[in-house]
Amino acid sequence: MTGLKQAPRAWYEDIDEYLCNDLGFVKSTAESSLYILPFYQLYLVLYVGNMLIFCYNKARAEEVRDKLRKKYKMTDLGEALQFLGLPQLSTMATIPPPDEIH
Secondary structure, three states: OOOOOOHHHHHHHHHHHHHHHHOOOEEOOOOOOEEEEHHHOEEEEEEOOEEEEEEOOHHHHHHHHHHHHHHOOOOOOOOOOEEOOEEOHHHHHHOOOOOOOO
């Protein structure tokens, strides 16, 4: 798909289908780049060719990452130190998970 004008769209459609149909993610109605895996309380943000996975349970996040790596060529850049200008993102994991996902 490299070099084609529609390559990004085709890639996005492919990963969108894989996340929703094969891995069980639900696409947010409020933000098209946000995918939620309710059972795991796992959030995945997809923007252009980049992805962030947020989860209260690191093992669950790694499980999803490993499934994605089997299908797509990915480079793991480790824990995000900052997101949307908020430093030390990993400290936010101490907040208890919500009872319900809206």
